Amino acid sequence: MLAAVFLWPLGASVVASFSREGQWTLANYDTVRRLYAGDVLYTVGVAAAGTAMTFAVAIPVCGWLRMRAWGPIELLLKVPLFVPFVVVGHALRVFWSPYLPGFSSSWAGIAMALAWKHLGLAALLLLGAFRGTDESYLEAARQFGAGSLRVTKDVLVPMAGPALAVTAILIFSSMLASFSIPLMMGRGGGPQMLMIDVYYRFGQHGDFATASALGVVAYLLASGAALVYIRRLTR
Amino acid sequence: MLLRALGLILALIVPASAATRLNVAIGADVNVVEVHKTLLGPGFRAIEPDVELNVVGTGTGEPASRAIYTKIKAQADAGRKPWDIDVALVSMAVASQMVKEGLLLRYVPQMKNAALVKGAEVKEAFGVTVDGYVVPMFHNQIAIAYHPSKVVAPPKSFDELAAWVKANPGRFGYNGIKGGVSGVGFTIGWVYWKTGLYKELTQGPFDKAKEPAIREAITALRDFNKQAIITNGNAGTLDALNRGEIWMGVVWIDQLVAWKNEGRMDPAVTPALPAPGLPIYPLYLVVPREAAQKETAARYVDYIATPEVQAKAIVERFGWYPGVDPEKVLALITPKSRDLLFRGVSAQDLARYSRQMPLKEYHDLISLAYEEIVR
Numbered sequence: 001m002l003a004a005v006f007l008w009p010l011g012a013s014v015v016a017s018f019s020r021e022g023q024w025t026l027a028n029y030d031t032v033r034r035l036y037a038g039d040v041l042y043t044v045g046v047a048a049a050g051t052a053m054t055f056a057v058a059i060p061v062c063g064w065l066r067m068r069a070w071g072p073i074e075l076l077l078k079v080p081l082f083v084p085f086v087v088v089g090h091a092l093r094v095f096w097s098p099y100l101p102g103f104s105s106s107w108a109g110i111a112m113a114l115a116w117k118h119l120g121l122a123a124l125l126l127l128g129a130f131r132g133t134d135e136s137y138l139e140a141a142r143q144f145g146a147g148s149l150r151v152t153k154d155v156l157v158p159m160a161g162p163a164l165a166v167t168a169i170l171i172f173s174s175m176l177a178s179f180s181i182p183l184m185m186g187r188g189g190g191p192q193m194l195m196i197d198v199y200y201r202f203g204q205h206g207d208f209a210t211a212s213a214l215g216v217v218a219y220l221l222a223s224g225a226a227l228v229y230i231r232r233l234t235r
Numbered sequence: 236m237l238l239r240a241l242g243l244i245l246a247l248i249v250p251a252s253a254a255t256r257l258n259v260a261i262g263a264d265v266n267v268v269e270v271h272k273t274l275l276g277p278g279f280r281a282i283e284p285d286v287e288l289n290v291v292g293t294g295t296g297e298p299a300s301r302a303i304y305t306k307i308k309a310q311a312d313a314g315r316k317p318w319d320i321d322v323a324l325v326s327m328a329v330a331s332q333m334v335k336e337g338l339l340l341r342y343v344p345q346m347k348n349a350a351l352v353k354g355a356e357v358k359e360a361f362g363v364t365v366d367g368y369v370v371p372m373f374h375n376q377i378a379i380a381y382h383p384s385k386v387v388a389p390p391k392s393f394d395e396l397a398a399w400v401k402a403n404p405g406r407f408g409y410n411g412i413k414g415g416v417s418g419v420g421f422t423i424g425w426v427y428w429k430t431g432l433y434k435e436l437t438q439g440p441f442d443k444a445k446e447p448a449i450r451e452a453i454t455a456l457r458d459f460n461k462q463a464i465i466t467n468g469n470a471g472t473l474d475a476l477n478r479g480e481i482w483m484g485v486v487w488i489d490q491l492v493a494w495k496n497e498g499r500m501d502p503a504v505t506p507a508l509p510a511p512g513l514p515i516y517p518l519y520l521v522v523p524r525e526a527a528q529k530e531t532a533a534r535y536v537d538y539i540a541t542p543e544v545q546a547k548a549i550v551e552r553f554g555w556y557p558g559v560d561p562e563k564v565l566a567l568i569t570p571k572s573r574d575l576l577f578r579g580v581s582a583q584d585l586a587r588y589s590r591q592m593p594l595k596e597y598h599d600l601i602s603l604a605y606e607e608i609v610r
Contacts, residue, residue: 035606101480105467188414189465190610200413203298205602206332 010219017212028213040217042191046111047175051168053115058122059164063152066130067138074127081120088117089184105187113181118171125170129163130156169225176222194218254285257528257535260323261292262300263518266493266553267324267372268292274548279538286531296415300329307338307523317527322520322535324372326416327356327592330519331363340522341367342533348540351559355591356517362439362594370536371517371558373549376488376589377420378506378513378580380473385482389507393428396509399483400462408464408472409485412605415469416516419602420592421485424513425459426452426601427590433511436593446600453604460609477501485513488580492554505579512588517558542567550576556585 017028032040058077065074080088092113093104103109133156141151157164179195186192192200194214201211259276261268268290276288293302303323310318325333333339343349343357344367356374358366379396381389385406390396400407410418427433429452432445464481466472472484473491477500486506494500520539522532538544545557546567554575557564561582565573592598 035603038610185467187465187467188409188411188418188471189460192413196413199298203296203301204413204419205599206301206304206329 013212013215013219016209017216020209028209031210032213032217036194036197036214036217039192039194039197040221042107043176043194043218044221046107046114046193047172047178049107049111050114050118050175051172053111054118054122054171055164055168057115058119058126059157060149060152062123062126062130063156064148065127066133066156067148067151074123077123078120080117081124083117085117085178085180086184088113089181092116093185104185107191110182110185110193113185114175114178117181118174121174122167122171125163125167126160129160129167132163133159166229169229173222173225176218176225255283255528255531256287256289257531258319258321259288259290259535260303260306260320261290262294262303262323262325262329263292264295265292267518270548270553274552275535275539275544278544278548279535282538283531283534286535288535297326297328300325304329304333304338307333308336311336311338311525316525318523318525319527320523321526321528321532322522324518324520326518327360327516328595330369330521331360331365331595333521334360334365334368335363338524339368340524340526340529340533342522342529342536343367343370345533346370346537346540348537348542348559351540351542351563353560356515359591360519361592361598362441362596365519369519369521370540372520372539373489373545373553373555373558374515374517374589376508376513376515376556376580376585377417377424378486378488378491378508379483380476380486380491380504380506381483382476382479382501383503383505385479389483389505390509391507392510393425396483397459400459403482404462405464406482407462407484408466408475408481410468410472411465411609412602414465414467414471417469417472417485417487420514420516422453422456422605423593423598423601424511424590425456426593428452428511429455433590436597437591439594441594441596445597446604449597449600450604450608453601453608456605457609473500476504489553489555492575496554508580508584508588510588512590514592515585515589516592520558 018024018026020027061073061077065077092109096104096109104113137155137159138151141155146154177195178193179199182193182196183199186196194217198211198214198218201207201214259271261271271288271290276290279288280286293299303320303325307318307320307323330339343352346352352370357369357371358364360369379390386399390399409421412419412422426449427436430436430445430448432448435442435445464475466475466484469487469490472481472486473494475481476484476486488506491500491504491506495502495504520536522529522536526532540559542559542563545559545564549555550557550564550568551572556576565582568576593601
């Protein structure tokens, strides 16, 4: 089953990325290097920024919720889980455009929209990890006068380190592969997220070979993160 | 793309009760799908009551046509016969590729209205001889739309356009080459203007020695773009125009007309076609080589190519330019429709400044140069 639904298409993509018109070649990767090296860096940068933004909001809010469980806030935090990517892209573009023209199509706008969408997933994973921390540690910290932020920073985050790492990897990988939000918010010029380039090569040019090479590069980027994840799982 | 292809498969296996089922795949927007469902299909059934049309839309832009190509190619590669698409509406690029790969039927000669299928674009597309394989459902022109309140004298040429953009930075927009074909068309129009090689780039033969001139033109476009807004698509340009963010932009005339008809666009926004012109990009009706209902498919396209149908459904109802002989079709439309159709861009403008797409090799060179130089 795994071979049929994952390994076979993956293998077909890898083969396609090394061939053109029936010949084995590295030309597709050369095209990626010449035309899309900047986009690879841009994609990694946006994904990293988006992940950082997600954590900048999720960690303090989840820390606060760990100590003062409040249903409505927790529910609000998880709402993005149920909002489709396309809707997030469209809604934020329409929301920002009148006040901040040009922001939604910038790298910061795309990273922020990705962060908004991933807040729900981060909240789900982080709250679970934070709630797994024994209450006695929090009590002890509080007795020494630590507030919510201090307890989060010095107790919850270090103790939930492995869960934080796994959450970061999942979110980073998801952002690397994001398509709908950049498509809805981005512009037709300037640096592009990698999946937009894949779509362009295939959709506009019917160039499956270069699209596959771009896909393999994305696999490699995501698999770097996935290796860390698997090591965590198997430890 | 896979989801689109899956959707297409599911839609095409739905059983129909009529004696002959005609599977029609439309690689265009929902309004085009609706024309087939509500106007052309019922009109055809009035002549041939035994035919049931199964009309399926595959989306918008080039990927919509690619979904149709992918499906037909897969059936051809698998050796399966007959194929389950009888009539398809595809872009110029995809149609030329399908002709090249032997996937289409040469059905036009058997049509009663074959003589009305005329023009350079039905002979060659991207350097491929498509004569006899394609019938444009309608023609679609790329143009510069502008706000008359902001642009007192619309540019009559690319020289005037470049000067206006320099004097009004941030007020001209188009969608680059990754946001849709109107941006690709503008880029190609720019290259025709800068290089003066229209004839060579469209008629060939391909000559790699033309590359430096193309790259020089694209380098100039990079500088031009510094004063322009790159929008996120055809709709994005119209939206920016409508909101007054830009005062001039590159649009599809049919989309501009459609938005105006739907009340989504400032009716004052007007198209113009500057010299030496911009590409016209028809959507072709084609019949796959192994279609199950080849004869009926050809008759359906023949019906759509009838001047009366073109006049009522294509021109008067939607404000599109006719797909077949305009002399025969435009004689049948009302003066009001004629005025709407040619407001801003006259029939003479179209005759003089509608440009063909270049040979595929030049098209690829231009795209590559844009990606390398402009980004």
